[in-house]
Amino acid sequence: MEFRQSNKLSEVCYEIRGPVIEHANALEEAGHSVLRLNTGNPALFGFEAPEEIVQDMIRMLPRAHGYTDSRGILSARRAVAQRYQALGLEVDVDDVFLGNGVSELISMAVQALLEDGDEVLIPAPDFPLWTAVTTLAGGKAVHYLCDEQAEWYPDLADMEAKITDRTKAVVIINPNNPTGAVYPKEIVEGILDLARRHGLMVLADEIYDQILYDDAVHHSAASLAPDLVVLTFCGLSKTYRVAGFRSGWLVVTGPKQHAKDYLEGLTMLASMRLCANAPAQYAIQAALGGRQSIRELTAPGGRLHEQRDVAWEKLNEIPGISCVKPKGALYAFPRIDPAVHKIHDDERFVLDLLLREKIQVVQGTGFNWPSPDHFRILTLPHAEDLEAAIGRIGRFLSGYRQ
Numbered sequence: 001m002e003f004r005q006s007n008k009l010s011e012v013c014y015e016i017r018g019p020v021i022e023h024a025n026a027l028e029e030a031g032h033s034v035l036r037l038n039t040g041n042p043a044l045f046g047f048e049a050p051e052e053i054v055q056d057m058i059r060m061l062p063r064a065h066g067y068t069d070s071r072g073i074l075s076a077r078r079a080v081a082q083r084y085q086a087l088g089l090e091v092d093v094d095d096v097f098l099g100n101g102v103s104e105l106i107s108m109a110v111q112a113l114l115e116d117g118d119e120v121l122i123p124a125p126d127f128p129l130w131t132a133v134t135t136l137a138g139g140k141a142v143h144y145l146c147d148e149q150a151e152w153y154p155d156l157a158d159m160e161a162k163i164t165d166r167t168k169a170v171v172i173i174n175p176n177n178p179t180g181a182v183y184p185k186e187i188v189e190g191i192l193d194l195a196r197r198h199g200l201m202v203l204a205d206e207i208y209d210q211i212l213y214d215d216a217v218h219h220s221a222a223s224l225a226p227d228l229v230v231l232t233f234c235g236l237s238k239t240y241r242v243a244g245f246r247s248g249w250l251v252v253t254g255p256k257q258h259a260k261d262y263l264e265g266l267t268m269l270a271s272m273r274l275c276a277n278a279p280a281q282y283a284i285q286a287a288l289g290g291r292q293s294i295r296e297l298t299a300p301g302g303r304l305h306e307q308r309d310v311a312w313e314k315l316n317e318i319p320g321i322s323c324v325k326p327k328g329a330l331y332a333f334p335r336i337d338p339a340v341h342k343i344h345d346d347e348r349f350v351l352d353l354l355l356r357e358k359i360q361v362v363q364g365t366g367f368n369w370p371s372p373d374h375f376r377i378l379t380l381p382h383a384e385d386l387e388a389a390i391g392r393i394g395r396f397l398s399g400y401r402q
């Protein structure tokens with residue numbers, strides 16, 4: 001008897017933890033040390049979880065052994081609701097769903113929405129879970145281009161040209177993974193205007209909303225469109241450096257009377273997975289009400305700020321590489337000039353880099369970018385490690401031919 005994966009998976013692609021990982025694992029098993037610059041996991045790079053969150057979780061652990069309400073414990077949902085009320089939004093505890101990370105909530109939200117063949121507008125490049133989950137739900141991911149020449153902002157004309165009568169929703173990832181773009185108000189408003197005119201649900205992935213550099217300001221989609229049904233996704237993984245806790249939330253805002261049936265479906269999916277991990281739910285109130293702030297890391301002089309600067313400067317020093325300065329999040333998405341370096345297959349490039357230099361990055365096509373001329377690197381390692389790694393990438397590229 002041979003067991004085969006479901007046909008439902010045949011078109012699903014998720015490269016961040018993709019096949020190159022097997023090679024990285026094999027190298028480590030053979031005794032090599034591999035610099036893993038593929039997943040945005042702050043804990044791997046010496047970022048500690050804030051002490052007050054850990055202590056609060058430990059304190060609550062003896063009371064966190066039972067299932068909770070499917071949407072989540074009230075104290076955490078109240079803390080989340082207050083976070084968005086402070087932005088001027090009308091949010092009630094019943095509008096908040098807690099999940100095992102934003103990932104689970106993205107999956108639930110998309111599953112509950114799509115019929116077979118329904119289309120979702122998703123950025124290219126994207127955080128590829130959006131595309132994978134849409135495909136798995138029987139939908140069609142339609143990628144709108146973000147424009148590298150314009151700070152990686154979404155190309156609104158391209159987005160509008162791709163709207164059809166099957167388009168159900170538009171995904172906004174702001175600040176963006178992988179580009180680090182933070183969208184100005186006019187861009188967010190432009191997307192919302194399209195959603196308004198074409199009756200689309202807005203799915204706003206704002207997991208990096210506090211990870212901002214320089215003068216970047218985050219404009220939450222929900223606060224600019226109280227007249228639209230907006231689902232905002234955020235959580236503790238990045239801002240609070242506790243990705244392993246698996247703790248996130250989804251907030252529904254706007255005219256919920258137009259989404260009554262959808263919300264019943266979402267509620268059913270929430271109850272089918274019983275509840276999110278309870279101890280991690282207890283971390284939410286401590287995090288959101290706590291004293292610690294990521295500003296210490298993102299402001300000038302802070303570790304993340306310095307690393308972002310080093311990554312951007314050193315990448316741009318490599319002949320044939322150019323990189324737009326990230327204004328938020330934890331990544332850079334440099335371009336490899338095809339006139340200088342001939343790369344036809346960027347997965348092969350990433351694998352060759354891994355085998356030769358023991359550095360693991362992710363190819364641009366893994367983010368649904370249409371051509372093999374980009375890769376994503378984390379800005380999480382210490383500045384000296386980043387500088388050394390980027391130096392090695394530069395030397396590797398200088399002699400690399402495909």
Ligand code: PLP
Pocket residue numbers: 040100101102103104127173176177205207234235236237243246247248
């Ligand atoms: N959304 C974006 C844009 C991300 O980059 C990530 C993780 O890297 C997630 C969602 C998932 O985060 P979580 O750990 O909350 O599942």
